[in-house]
Structure formats: C-alpha cells, structure tokens
Amino acid sequence: MNNNKILMLSPLALAVSLSISASATAAEQNQVEEKVERIEVTSSRIKRTELEGVTNIQTISSADMVRSGFTNVYEALSSVTAANGQILGEVETGSYTPGAKELKLRGLGPEYTLILVNGKRLAYYPMPYGGQTNFVNLDMIPTAMVDRIDIQTGGASAIYGSDAMAGVVNIITKKGIDSHYVDAYYGQDTYGKGDKKGLTFVGGFQKDAFTFDYALEYKHTDPLLSGDRPIHDSVWDNPHPDARRDINRSITVYAQDTEYKNQYSDQYCNTEQNPHPRAVKHFIEFNGYGSSCGWDETSDKLLRNQSEAYSLYINSEYQLNEQHSLFANGFYIDQEKKGRRNALFWGNHPQLHGSAFWDPDIVNKDGGLGAPVYYMWRTVADEEYTPDGLGRTYNDTSLSFNVGIKGEIGDYYYSIGYSRANYDFNDRYLNHTNEANRLLKGEQYGEVNGLPVYRPNYELWFSPLTPDTYTQLADWATYDGNSFNNTFTADITGDLFELPAGPVAFSAYIEAMNEGTRATPDARIINKEFVGQTGVITEGERDRYAAALEFLIPVTEQFDVEAAIRYDHYDDITEVGGAPTYQLGFTYRPTDSLVLRSAYSTTFRGPSMSSVYQGFSGNYGAGNDRITADACAKLEKNGSVSGYVTDALTETCSDVDLSNSDMAVLQANFETASVGDPTLREETGNSFTAGFVYEYSENLSFNIDYYDITIKDKIKVLEAGSILHTMWECNQGILDGNSQLCKNTADRIKRYDENGKGIDRLGNTISGDAYTPHSIRQGYINASETQDGGIDLGFKGSYDSDFGTFRYKFEYNKVLKKKERIEASDPLLDMLDSQRNYDFNDTGNFSLTWQKEDTSISLLALYKGKMWNNAPYGEREKLPAWYRYNLTFGQFIGDKTRIIFSVKNLLNAMPPRDTTYRNYPFYSAGNYDSIGREFVLRMTYEF
Template identity: 30%
Template structure:
C-alpha cells in the first residue's frame, strides 16, 4: 500500500537504479529529486487522500494559493461555469502550463472571466491517470510560453498487464450530490507490443444551496439582513420608497410571492429565494483512453495514444427578471414630477420609478444552462536509439475541444413589449406602459413568447510536430555529460461564436445580457537545448535555453529566447543543496488578441456623477467624504494586435535532507517576477482618470490628449435628460501594463516508520507567501499587497497526511489548512481620519480533514471507504457579506458541499 506522496517516478532495484525523466527536464537522471522542486501525486495518493478527480488533487496543493471561480460562482454568472481550474502562486489559471504526457492539449475555448484562455482539468479522463508531476517553478527554457508559475504534467497509464474493474458510489451528509463511477483498465504486454486502455462512466447529481441548512434562508446571513428578496416592486426614484401594491396585487400576480416590507422603504411582493443556485453542477461524463507501442527492431519503436471525453452538465442560476427605470403614467393624478427640475409642467401624472419583476420558476421556468463538451487528443510517433547512448523521438500530436451551451433567456423586444413600454417621451426613458401589468399573471402564451434559448458554440485546437534528441556527448572525470535537444512546430486556434441575439444592438437581443466573441490562429516554431554537466562527483550544473518564434502577423511578440541555469551540490550524501535561475515568458492569450466587439458588466464608483449630485451645503466634495455607492455599468472590449509577450524571471534556492532511511524533508525559497502583464484596461481606472481630468488633479489637463482619450472611452447621458450625466458605458482594450513579484517558501516532510505492528507514515507540505508586490500601471506604486483588505488569497496553505498500514489494512487521515483572509469589506473604525486603512480584520483559517480506509480481502479484491470533510467544517462567514452564500466562494471552492461519503470496490484479474 502506498504511503503519502510516493515518488512514483523513482524506480529502485536491488542492483540497479534506472534513469528516469522528470517534469522540468528532458534529460533522464538517476534521482527524482533534482535542481528544481517537483511534487508527485501518484494514483495511490488519489485514493489514499480522498481525491476523486485531478482537480481535487491539484487544488489541494499547498502551492495553489490563488482564488478561482468554481461551481458556486458559475451559477451566479461566471464565464466558465463548468470548468475546473487551479491557480498556482496566485498568478492566474493561465500562468500554469498543463501538459498530458508532456504535450500541450487544446485550451478551453471560452475565456476565463471573459478574457483569458486556460486548460480545463475536467477534460482529462480520470481513469487513465497514472500520476501527476508538478514543477513548482517557471520552465519556459524547457516548455516555452505559459510555464510561469509552474508546470502540471498529467501522465497517463501505460504497460498495463492486468484488468481492473472498480465501482464507486458516493453521497453527501446533507443531501444532493450523489455520484456513481465505473472504471475499467486493462492491457496486454508482449515481446514486441504493449497496449493499455481505460474506460470510465461518471454521474454526479447537483447540489443546490437550499440543500444546506446554513444556506437556505435569508436568516442565515451573518449581517442580520433578513428581508425577503424584492420579487415585484415599483421603486419611487424621487422619494426613495416603494409604491405600495397592496396585498391583493401580490396574490393576484400568480407568482406565489407574499406581501412584505423593508424598513425605511415600504411594501412590495417578496420571496425567499435563498439557495436556489447550484453549488455543485450536475454532470455526466464518458471517457476512453487507448495507448500502445510496437517494437519494429532493436532500435526502432512505434507508439501512439488517444483519449476522448464527452461531458454533459447543467447548472441553475438566478431567476428570470425585468428591471428598468421608467416614466409611468398615474391615472389618479398621483404623479410627482411637476416640480422636478428635469421635468416640470406636463408631468403631473408621471412617476420616475424603477420597475422590477423577478419571475418565479412556476411562471417562466428555471434559469438553467446546459453544457455539451467533447475533448479528444491523439498522438502518433516513432522513437529509437543509435550508438550506445543516443536516443531520439518524433511525434505528431493533435487535440480538439468542442463546446456548446444553451440557456434560457428573455427576449429583449418582448420584455419591452410586455412590461417596460417602448414609446419615447423625450428623456431617453421608456414610458413604462407595457401590454402586461407589472402584477398581472403570466400566461402560457406570454411565457412561450417571452423566453428563448441563447446558444454559444466554440471550439479550440492544438497541433504539434516535435523532435527530441537525448544522450551523452562525452565523458568527464565526474561522469558523462548528458544533453537533450528539441524542435517543435505548433499551431493553435479557437473560434467563439454567440447566437445572433447576444451582441445585437438594435433591440432584438437577450434582455440584460451581453457576451464575447472572437477567433483566430497562430503558429509557433521553437528549438531548445539542455546540457547536464557533472563538474565534481557531488556538483552538477544544468543549463538550458529555448527560442520561440511566433509567426502570426498579429502581435508584437515575434521571437523570444529564454535561458535557465540550475545547480545541485551534495556536501554530504544525506544533503543536497539546489539553486536555480530562469527566465520565462507568456505570449498574449488568444482571446486578448482575437476577441471581437464584446460586452461585459462591472461595478464602479462613479466619482464624476457623485460630484454632480453633491450638495454644496455639505462642504467641499471629495470621493472619500462622499462615500459614493458603486453601480453597475455595461462595457465593451475587443482584442489588441499590438500586444507584446509578458516577461518573467524566477529564482530558487533550497535543501533536500535525508538524514536516515525513510525520512526526508525539503525547504525551498522561490521568487517570481513578471512584467508587461497583459490585462484589460481598468474600468475604475478610467473613471478615476476622468475625475482627475475634470478637476485638474494629479497633473491632468482636461485639454490634453490623454484626457481626450479618456473622455472618448466613457459614454454618459447627455444634458437635458432626466438621467443627465449618468454613466452609460465604457470601452476598453487589453494592454501590457502590470508588474508583479512574489516570493515565499515551500517545505515538505516525509517519514515512514516500519515495525512488526505495521507501518506508520507522515507526509506534510507547507507553503507560505512572504510578499506579493503588484503594480497595476506605471503611474501606481510597486507595493506589497499580500495583506491588503481586498486580497482574499491566503498567505499560507498546509497539507498533511498520517497513515497506518498493517498487512491488508490501510487507513489515512489527511488535513488541509487554508490560511486566514480579510473580510470582504472593513468596518469604518478600521480607518483613520484621513481615510487610510490602519487595521485589517481577518477571518479564521479553514481546516478540512479527509479519512480513507481500505482492506484487501484477497490478492484480487479490495474495498475502500472515504469520508471527505470528516467534521463537516464550514468556512467562517464574512460579517459584512449580506448576499448569499455569505462566505467567500473564490477562496473556499467546494466548501458548501460539506461532508461526503464514498464506497468503492476494486477487482483485479
């Protein structure tokens, strides 16, 4: 039985130590511990630590200190709602290179956060995984672009001679989320051939917030905001109160909502919709994997592999709704706009109101999104040897990702026809007189006419032709000098299409919805070389360099050379000292380059509008004193073809100590620097610049070219309209603008005590971020933001496993600790009189424990039981977070699932 993180790549024999290739180098070496730290997660680790997917194992890594958009956020409107991502070193999902058998695969064709590309870990067949090797430092000198925070190399099974069938069932303590998995792995190995295949079927039921008693009611919020969701209402924009509908209107609406009130605002029709979102997606997956090889002669071998996965999923998001500012006619003459300065005489019978209706599931159905995804990859190659020490390999690899989603949405023109009204009345506002009253019942005819289905179709591909040559070139006094050389040609591309309504600007779109489109292709050519020089018996240097040329005629990347230098030194046999330096780079994401005219929504503090509304009687206006509320704004963005590559450097220094048999520990310091980071222009930054330009602050001249450019990117309602000066939209594009630097320490400990009473194991990994410096633009300070109140990434993470094995029995407990993070907002008392944050309140660290136990009844039959989140631990709720689900879903993905139980039977023959 394996214990802890067994180094699956280290093959020991009584009289021989076999050379192996470890992620981070193409040179085979005799020891898996080399000049750069590599974490190995074996197939046994998956089972012993309670990991059911590759994503489970990778997100638990101590080096995975970044936040991600998981299932919980996907149901609330995330761009990649069905994808599984990791965020090593908190640089972002796209800054970790994900490989399968050392080769690139097609990226998810829909961009993360509507902007950047990444690999979806859910697209890799779990049954086929033999181990995962994670290089926790940059490696562009070996692999090229994207290997900035590290490299994840998923190594699939091969040379299997047995047949293994396994069946697993799972459920959750609090209901929902039932799972079932069936796997078959088989193969054959002969004198000249080897073939392995793996098949898997997986089914996962959804979990909704209402399935958890701490997420199913407005009373669950920590801030004591327990009023019902505002389902149907009229909000008087002038008086700041709701227009009382009367209890009968709520009853007659057919919505099932109740007549209720909110203190200071008045009465409306409300409901408790807490917990209606999915917190775990429904998913059904079928996958297949096949690999094999054939020996032609002593010096030549053919090899191939292929994988395919079909995944269908569903999530449930927020209810359909209508919300619009309108001018509504009052037949009883109760309007209040006759004295309003923007209206005046003639508007005695009008109210300026917010008109809102959130529709129940019984009225318009659930707002679900269906996903249909297929991923495949295939490789064919030939490899051989010549001479006594030289080996070569040539292969062609192609992968493709096809993606389609369908979700119910409201047709824009029908919303206005039925509920909002379309007649212009001179103030840029609809007249509020739709054909259906706000409180009228929704008939089947209206529902069928109002609801349609938005369809997104996208695909991506990657094609690589590669040649690798390895061997030994000469004998030195301390041993042979080894080398590796590689040449690659790669072409990648994607195509992201929305249906005709999504980006429609003529009133025939989807109500309150926009999207992003794009597509393009680019070619890359690369050559690289490595050399391992044994200077002394206990001192080795490894030098590497790679040149990548982008021939896409679309960006300013061109060519890029990235070198690296590494060294290992053993002052004594039990201690190894290692050091490394390398440069890295990242070509601009495809969607940063090829995005078409796309839309998005964001929230900003509009200082200019806030200043316009400021009452001079309250004193001189300043943004801090005004305490301006944030508001939603629609923006547009498109790609840029003048982007350059992001440039980085990384350093490492550490120790590997093995003072005795079965005991080892490592301590490594790392530092990563990255500049010219590509990201979209900041919408809030534009609003800040506009305010400075208007007031001549920070050296801004309103007539300067800079300010004129800022003004051209911001759209506001013209003078004379009731919403004069209101922020209508912004237009942005990606630029090379940011810089960051992070340093920290990684530590591991592994110990195995063997006795006649059984084997006791301990394995631990620890990461602590020492500093995280960030600079958004050249005008900003380059400052440490690790402990800023807005930074919800943990400062540290720990993973530890204690195991015990005796004969046919095995048990292990694995604990995970996520360090403390700040509240979403800081209370007023944490600021000084100048508005500076002087104290930060932090949430408690979050602990989760997994328990696994197995027993081998015979050589062929084994049973395993697993409990995830043994003590049903929940993350601390943010005292200021008034909206569901009342905790930080980005810092604690999957926390709402709670305790899970799994039982598995494995039979081998």
C-alpha cells in the same frame, strides 16, 4: 498476498512509490546491471539516473488520490500547497466560465500555469477567464487515465516555453497495465444530497511486440443548491448584524411619486383568484417599498453544477525492433453540466431594459391617478421552465492524441511526434428578450410628461408562468466555442562526451505549433435583443515555433550544472516576434544524504489568444464618476455650475454622496466594451529557487525550497474605474489635459447629454442620468508587475512496527513576499499583508497512512491560513484558519477485490463565519466552499 499491495489502495493506481518498492530495489542492487536505466522527470527533457533535479517537484500518484478521498484531478491539484490563489468557482454563475475549473498557483492567474498531459499541451477552454485570458479547464481531464501528477512550481519557460511562469503541471498517464480492473463508487453528502457515482474499466495487455492500455470512465454528480446546506438555506442565515432579512421582492412594479414604491401586490400577489406556489405578500419598510410580493430566494442559488461525463483513454505501442517503436495515445471526454440560470429578470429597467413608462391607474402621493413606473421586476426560478430546475446547460467535448515514433540511435534516445488537442464548447440558457418588453407593456396610450402611457396585464405579471407564457417572453441564448492546437515535435537526448566526473548529457528539441480559438455568442446577445446581456467574440489563429537545448554537466562527482536555452517565435499579427529564455541551475551532493539545489531562469508568456484576437467583450459596470460628483458639490455650494444645465444636473445629483469633503461620490452605471490589441508585447519575468533535500535515514527525509517569481509587462485590462480616475486627473489639471493620454482617455468615455440621452455602440438612443457615462471602452495593455516569493518545506517517511507500517508526509507553503504595481508608472506596493490581498499566505497538508496486511487507514489534513473578512477596506480583520480532514479505510477481500470507504471533510467544516458578509453565499466563494462532509464507497475487482 503481497503486503505492499494494500498500500496502493487501488489497483487502478498501478503506481508504486519508492518506499513501497524498497525491497524490490534492494534485490535489484544485488544484481549486475549491464545498462543503467534512465528516467524522465518533469522540469527536464534529459533522461537521467537521479530523481532530484535543480527544482522542487511535487508528485501526486493515483494511489494518493484514492487515499486522500479525491475523485477527480481538480480536487487533487487544489490540495497542493502552492494552489493558494483566489478562484472564480461554480458559485459565480454570472462569470464567463461557471462550467469550468481553474488552478491558480502562487496566487498568480490560471494563465501562468502550463497544464500538460504526457508533456503535451491541452487545448484552452474557449471562453476566456474573467472575459480576459485563456486557461485550461481541469474538469475535462479523465481521472481513470491518471498514473501520477507532477507539479513544478516556478518558471520553466526555457524547458516548456510560454505560460510556464508560475509552474508546470504534467499529468502522466497509465502505461504497461498487465491486467484488467472494474471500479465502481457511490457517494452522498451528510445531508442526503449531492449523490456521486462512477464506473471505470481499466486494463491492458502485451502480445508479442504490441502493448495496449485502456481506460473507460463514466461519472455523474448531482447538483447542490444553497438550500441544501443549513449555512445558507434562508435569508435568516445572513450573518451580518445589520442585514435586512426581508423576503425578496420577487415580483415588483416599482413606481415613483407614490406613497410606497411597490405597486399592485395587494391586488394580485398570491390571491385566491391569482394563486402562486411560492410568492407571499409582505411589507418592507426599508426604502419605502411598502406592500411587496415574493419569496425567500436565498435557497435557490447554485452551489455545485450537475455533471455527467463519459471518457475513453487509449495507449498503444508497437515495437518495430529492439531500437524503434511506434506509439499512439490519447483521450476523449464528453461532459454535460447543468446549473442554475439563477434569477432571470423580466421587466423594463431604464439602464438595461428600456425606458420608464406612465401608469394612469396608480394612485400617486397627491391622491390623484397616474405615476411613472421606473421598472418592472419579475424573478423567474429555474423550475418554472425546466423539469429538473436547472436552466443552464454546458456541453463540452475534448479530444487529445499523440502519435509518433521513438527509439534509440546508437547511444541517443529520440522521439518524433504529432499531437492534436481540440475543445468544443456550448452554453445554453433562457433569457428575456426586448420583444417581450413590448408584449408585456401592451398597447401605448399616448404620453404624459414625456413618458409613454401603458396599462400592462399585471394579473399575468403576478401569476406563475406556464410554458406557453415564458416562450412568448424569453428565448434560448447560446454560446459556441472551439479551441485547438496542432503540434509537431522532435527531440533527441543522450551523452555527448565524458568528463572526469561523468558524461555530459544533452537534449535538443524542436517544435512547430498551429493554434486557434473561437468564441461565438448568439448574435442576438451582441445586438442587444436579449435584455441585460452582453458577450465575448473571439476568433483567431497563429503559428508558433521553438528550438531548445539542455545540458547536464557533471563538474565533479558531487556537483552537477544544468543549463537550458530556448527560443520561441510567434508568427501572428502581434509584435512579439521572438522570445529567448534560459535556465541555469545546479545540484550539489556533499554527502550521500544531502542535496543542495538552486536554479535561475528567465520566463515569458506570449499574449493570450483572447487578448489579441478578441473582437468584442462586453459587460455592465459601475464606478464613481468624480467629474460629475465634483460638479454636484459645486452646485450645492454655488447654485449653478458653468457648462451644466442646472435642472438637469440637479436631478442627476439627487444620489450624490458629499459626506467626504475630500472625495464626492456619484455611482454611475455604464456598459463596458473591450477589444483585442495586436500591439501587445510578451510578458517577461524571472524565477529563482534554492533549497535542499536531506535524507536523515531510509525512512525520513526533509526538504526546504525558497522561490522568487517576478513577472513584468503583465497584460491587464485597462478597466473602467482606472479610466474614470485618469479622466478626473486630467480634468483637475493633475495630468496635462492636452496630453495624448488625456485625449485618448476622453475618447474612451461616452456620456449622456443634458437631456439624459446617449447613443450606444449599436447606434441606439438610450436614456439615463444627464452627464454621467453610459459607455466606456476598455482595452488591454502591458503595464503591471508582480513579485512573489516564499518557502516550501516538507518531510516524509515511514515507520515499521508490530502494529503495522505507518507512512506520513507533510507539506507547507509560506508566502514571504507579494508585491505588485498596476501601472508602469506606479510604485511597487507591498501586498503581503494588504487588506486587498485575498490569496492565502500560508497553506499546508499532512497525510498519515497505517497499513497492516490487507487493511489500511489514511488520514489527510488540509490547512488554509487566516484570510481577511469582507469589511470595508481599512476595517478588515482576519478570519480564523480553515481545517478539513479526509479519512479513508481500505480492505482487501482475497487477492482481487478491494473495498474503500472515504469520508471527505470528516468534521463537516464550513467556511469561517464572516459577519461582514451581506450576500450569498455569506463567505468568499473564491477561497472556501460549503460542500461539507461527503461519503464515498468504492469497490474494485481485478479480472
């Protein structure tokens, strides 16, 4: 048996590292070669003989993934030291993208990292990240087809065009497989939950001039809920010392002008005549709630979606003759995810659910009958209306393929191809309808004090829901989306002419792309027929063209210069037009063991499809209305305020906070809306890298690289808080109230009148606190700037002994610079140690593999540095660093069967305890996870 075989851990990997193939390489060097083999590397389109280029490339092979205990591409990329940015994640079920997984390199947004498969772009996730920008969903990349993943961190627009500002991830697929393999795995966590299973068939063959490779994959992952982890399965797990550990008010009738605010719990909460499987009656002193009805909802939250996926990968090539061949490759994946809808509220809340009403049967604080009901609140658990307790379903399908011809013409290599990527998306969940409000309240019995009088069926309200009941009160809301790109490319590369130090190599490349996107919510969402829901509408299409040149110039035998220039043109409704970028770099080899390298490049990113073609993006927000808050301060001091009705203002000011003499605070709730802007410019920037690689010996090498990335004219949403603050500055005379800025800002804010009435975007009359904003129109602007810099360092090597071979690898990232400005007129702020910076400033990993004959053991250590806790700004302290370890055992049985047992998160490390967190999951879900220890048993058989 080949002793190196076990180091791969998986025949599915089909990738041999340089260290593993050292003996084969030595043998080849003893032979006389007629032609030097050239290879392609990520960060350049020039075929070359040297692996090291002007920028640092990190590589994760499929064998590395198995050794590290990773079962998908996202897990592997999340382990990269450059992936230090805070993400949304699956816990954030209220986001627009809870069914997707994103990557943030260098703390920049996912939109700044270009994701490729074999150098080709993928289709974007149809729903925008945070409702604002496009990105690639890494959960829709089949694992079985991956041969290796190359990660270039830094700008690469001169090579790859738009989006390549923080880095490029190029996923290289398997090719030239000469056997067939079946691989199966099963896993479970340390708590007996979260089962994982997968089945894969991978293989290939060559017959005459035809080559064919395939990968079939099935994967299933069970869901995880907060109740599956001791860290957050109960309200008593709340770490905050001042937390109110009350059972939730899951079923509430909230009244005013009464002794206690919660009503009807004594009569109907889980009584003998009206039993409920979970609700219990309990008393809450806080805020005068009184007798309440509910259960501990902490254990009901989502931790990880259920996922089931099928995928197919095919690669084929037909050799027409010795110089030319036809090729076709691609993949298809169909994935269904199911998650928690989480708290589904049915009731009538003045801000979201309609208006308050008068209940003539409630005992008021004066002992009489009749009081206003401010809202009715009914938590509906997913298991009440679904058999599996998962009330939200995401169905995603993605197809990507590439066809063309490639070969040699004389001394030149060429390729001409067409590729298409398509992504279809559907999101389905149950939601309360406005019609249900009317059914719940029943017949109106006149008015009292301007409020309609109702006698709802409270017995039904406190009862467990049946399918017949909830179908009357709610309906299924849907989202559909699609994104695509069609791309024609042609390139040629080779040697132009000879210099004394060697040939000048070049690459010429042209590209024509048509891309489009569509996100279409249920019309009832936009029309407010669903309670408390809003959505995103996006639809558009554009053409893009590009031409690029790249040169590799050997100035001396030790000194090479690489230069690239690219021009991208956008044919759409924006004002971008054309965008040129360039890159200039060098490699210097003063000795055979040392390589010095550096590169400077300009970068750009065209406005995302969503920021240009977004027809509407809605949300609900809250912020400090300083204008009305200042009026409240004047009211308290003077008894009246010019321009305000005293009684109306007095009622609004009941919740004002005047404890800070420098800033009065009045929290206002409002609806926000934003639309795309075709006047947006492209984002521009530059990237500088410098470093070295030193090969101390054949078994040990070091690398250190410095990077500095600047992005200017960043597209951002002009958010409601900024709009309110600008309006306050206009009102105070800090800004010229007659300026166009102040006039435009005033047009963005709609307020309730003195009677607490307003008109929403649909023309409906709405009610709220007099003088406060009810609607704010946001928008996209080119404004902000970021500067990020730091170092990447690492070493790797091997050691042979009588006890076996040891291989090790260490990688570390330290952020040295992080600056930003939000608006163009703002100063550049140092955010590196700012308490607002929730990106990790240092990350690292270390892997160690021991192998002897047919047995191997691998250990991976993952490190994330200290992070701010959740205390108020100015009072935050750093949490401890977070360490996790993955352990993998590999054993071959004969030549064809291999068993692997992996333990992920060996020590069951939970996020650092943060006593400043009051809400689930009691830690920052964008920085940590509480998945904990998982076991996976895998078997592979070659046939």
